Amino acid sequence: MPPASSVAERAPDPDVPVDASISLASTGGRRGDSIFRLVALAAGLLVLVVLAGIAFATTRQAWPAFSAEGIGFLTSSDWDPNNGKFGALAFIWGTLLSSAIALVIGVPISIGIALYTNEMAPRRLRRPVTYVIDLLAAIPSVVYGLWGVLVLAPNILPVYDSINSAVGDVPGLSWLFGGKASGRSFMTAGLILAIMIIPIVTSLSREVIATVPRSQREAAYGMGATRWEMIRSAVLPWSRGGIVGATMLGLGRAMGETIAVALVIGSNAQITTHLFSPGDSMAGVIANQWGESSGTYSAALIGLGVVLFAVTILVNVIARRVVRHFDERLKVA
Amino acid sequence: MTAETPPEPEDLPMTADAPSPTLDETVGDHHAPVPEAHEPHLEPKVVFDVQDLNVFYGAFKAVRDVNLNIHQHEITAFIGPSGCGKSTVLRCFDRMNDLIESARVEGKVLYHGVDLYDARVDPVEVRKRIGMVFQKPNPFPKSIYDNIAFGPRLAGMKDDLDDRVEKALRQAALWDEVKDRLKKSAMGLSGGQQQRLCIARAIAVEPEVVLMDEPCSALDPIATARIEDLMQEIKSEYTILIVTHNMQQAARVSDRTAFFTTEVNPEGDHRTGVLVEYDSTDKMFSAPSDERTENYVTGRFG
Numbered sequence: 001m002p003p004a005s006s007v008a009e010r011a012p013d014p015d016v017p018v019d020a021s022i023s024l025a026s027t028g029g030r031r032g033d034s035i036f037r038l039v040a041l042a043a044g045l046l047v048l049v050v051l052a053g054i055a056f057a058t059t060r061q062a063w064p065a066f067s068a069e070g071i072g073f074l075t076s077s078d079w080d081p082n083n084g085k086f087g088a089l090a091f092i093w094g095t096l097l098s099s100a101i102a103l104v105i106g107v108p109i110s111i112g113i114a115l116y117t118n119e120m121a122p123r124r125l126r127r128p129v130t131y132v133i134d135l136l137a138a139i140p141s142v143v144y145g146l147w148g149v150l151v152l153a154p155n156i157l158p159v160y161d162s163i164n165s166a167v168g169d170v171p172g173l174s175w176l177f178g179g180k181a182s183g184r185s186f187m188t189a190g191l192i193l194a195i196m197i198i199p200i201v202t203s204l205s206r207e208v209i210a211t212v213p214r215s216q217r218e219a220a221y222g223m224g225a226t227r228w229e230m231i232r233s234a235v236l237p238w239s240r241g242g243i244v245g246a247t248m249l250g251l252g253r254a255m256g257e258t259i260a261v262a263l264v265i266g267s268n269a270q271i272t273t274h275l276f277s278p279g280d281s282m283a284g285v286i287a288n289q290w291g292e293s294s295g296t297y298s299a300a301l302i303g304l305g306v307v308l309f310a311v312t313i314l315v316n317v318i319a320r321r322v323v324r325h326f327d328e329r330l331k332v333a
Numbered sequence: 334m335t336a337e338t339p340p341e342p343e344d345l346p347m348t349a350d351a352p353s354p355t356l357d358e359t360v361g362d363h364h365a366p367v368p369e370a371h372e373p374h375l376e377p378k379v380v381f382d383v384q385d386l387n388v389f390y391g392a393f394k395a396v397r398d399v400n401l402n403i404h405q406h407e408i409t410a411f412i413g414p415s416g417c418g419k420s421t422v423l424r425c426f427d428r429m430n431d432l433i434e435s436a437r438v439e440g441k442v443l444y445h446g447v448d449l450y451d452a453r454v455d456p457v458e459v460r461k462r463i464g465m466v467f468q469k470p471n472p473f474p475k476s477i478y479d480n481i482a483f484g485p486r487l488a489g490m491k492d493d494l495d496d497r498v499e500k501a502l503r504q505a506a507l508w509d510e511v512k513d514r515l516k517k518s519a520m521g522l523s524g525g526q527q528q529r530l531c532i533a534r535a536i537a538v539e540p541e542v543v544l545m546d547e548p549c550s551a552l553d554p555i556a557t558a559r560i561e562d563l564m565q566e567i568k569s570e571y572t573i574l575i576v577t578h579n580m581q582q583a584a585r586v587s588d589r590t591a592f593f594t595t596e597v598n599p600e601g602d603h604r605t606g607v608l609v610e611y612d613s614t615d616k617m618f619s620a621p622s623d624e625r626t627e628n629y630v631t632g633r634f635g
Contacts, residue, residue: 123434213471215467215469215471216471216473217432218429218432218465218467218471219467219471219472219473219531219534220473220483221429221432221460222427222429222460222464222465222467222535223460223461223464223483223484223487223534223535223538224457224458224459224460224461224462224484224487224488224538225457225460225487226457229487233473233483234473237473237474237475238474
């Protein structure tokens with residue numbers, strides 16, 4: 001046979017007879033594939049349609065408030081429904097601050113629990129610990145809120161007061177811990193939110209950590225790493241992207257949390273860095289004021305919902321970028 | 334490979350140091366030149382003396398009654414069929430079996446006379462002196478530089494880190510390929526480069542021993558040949574143990590070969606790994622004294 005320059009140019013070899021009994025044409029078994037593809041596509045599109053529908057309907061309902069206030073809806077903190085003033089900045093601040101507190105407290109604890117259950121705990125303790133943490137997620141948020149307002153707020157006020165009197169005048173620290181302490185405050189809301197996001201952040205982090213290849217652990221141990229050095233050099237770098245993702249999901253949960261925050265944040269809209277001061281959040285004010293609102297007031301509350309929606313999406317987009325950034329930097333070239 | 338390989342190691346007296354209680358006292362300047370090790374008819378120094386080693390995973394006895402000596406500045410190959418316990422034995426030399434919860438070791442692994450399984454021995458210290466290269470290249474998702482610097486940093490060797498990294502990469506025959514991209518992720522290297530990186534990482538702390546667990550099984554023949562050349566290059570400074578599925582590789586690179594196989598245990602319910610024969614590689618492949626070895630090395634494995 002002469003050397004073929006390319007497969008495409010070669011005619012079928014006449015010496016090889018065609019066996020007519022062999023049919024490689026489709027036997028129709030692929031219809032299932034196309035049906036499945038349509039169903040999956042419809043399911044995927046449905047999510048987008050619902051999302052777009054919600055965004056559109058709420059924006060339209062909120063339009064009277066948006067058009068009345070203009071950009072002031074986002075940049076003013078003057079919320080005075082009786083005089084038709086709807087500036088949401090203080091609520092936006094409250095949502096961001098309480099969620100940030102929740103992350104600062106909740107994420108390290110969650111990573112600690114995840115590392116403990118995956119790396120340190122004796123085998124017989126792993127399941128019970130995991131189970132109890134998951135159980136936290138099953139507690140209704142109103143129960144957290146009631147516990148926060150009835151138990152946590154009064155009991156933690158003395159702690160706030162002593163921190164306040166200890167470091168409330170220290171430059172720098174006074175920025176966070178100054179002002180008059182209140183049981184219902186940004187800090188209390190942040191604490192409750194921290195407890196509420198721990199289950200989801202823990203369970204996602206745990207799953208990410210469990211995917212760290214054994215070969216990575218062995219690489220570190222093989223070099224004479226202690227357990228902590230192994231965790232720091234093999235487990236955490238490998239799972240960093242996933243842990244950031246878990247954190248962002250926790251952040252989404254914290255920002256959207258309504259009733260628990262409404263009960264403990266103090267319902268006193270103000271922009272301050274004093275963590276022990278009362279404040280208010282977007283979701284909280286909607287829950288607290290919806291019943292007494294009408295007209296433009298209602299539109300403004302719906303507008304808060306739209307802003308919350310937008311902020312949440314924004315945070316998620318940023319989170320995805322961050323995750324991708326970490327993954328690209330660490331796992332590929 | 335080398336003609337200097339002394340004959341009949343079993344018949345020669347052991348030259349292990351007198352037992353001493355801690356690792357620190359025993360590891361001297363093992364990187365100092367050891368000319369006598371390469372002169373013919375002189376038994377090289379014994380690094381490891383394995384005595385009646387038994388390894389269990391839970392109730393399952395994986396390896397039974399292994400006795401052998403590992404000699405300094407030689408390449409010792411462990412060969413045998415799957416499940417014969419050769420990797421398990423290799424992992425006893427740096428206590429990597431400790432990481433498997435159910436694993437249990439009986440017997441002694443004397444490292445310059447110190448039992449690695451003595452209660453006072455810290456496995457972390459053992460692994461700092463005895464490097465390991467694994468079956469699959471496993472660089473950290475960090476830069477090439479940080480991969481090599483990992484061991485020295487752990488060991489507190491902070492001085493001249495750049496020189497140390499360069500030396501390790503040169504020894505691993507990787508320097509010319511990566512010197513312009515040291516800050517780039519190691520994950521971007523090819524499989525063969527990654528494995529040489531892992532060897533460089535292991536030798537950056539200048540361990541006395543390098544354990545290699547099927548280091549070429551994930552590599553193509555060209556990358557394999559480079560690793561084999563590299564082993565020959567560095568063996569004057571390191572004692573190398575290699576587990577391999579590839580008999581030709583053992584024949585090519587090693588000075589001594591240990592053949593393991595499996596035997597049905599007396600209860601007849603499972604198979605346990607045993608050391609069949611351990612001798613100079615030349616003899617193992619030309620005139621093995623055990624029929625099972627001969628069947629294996631000639632490809633008539635039964």
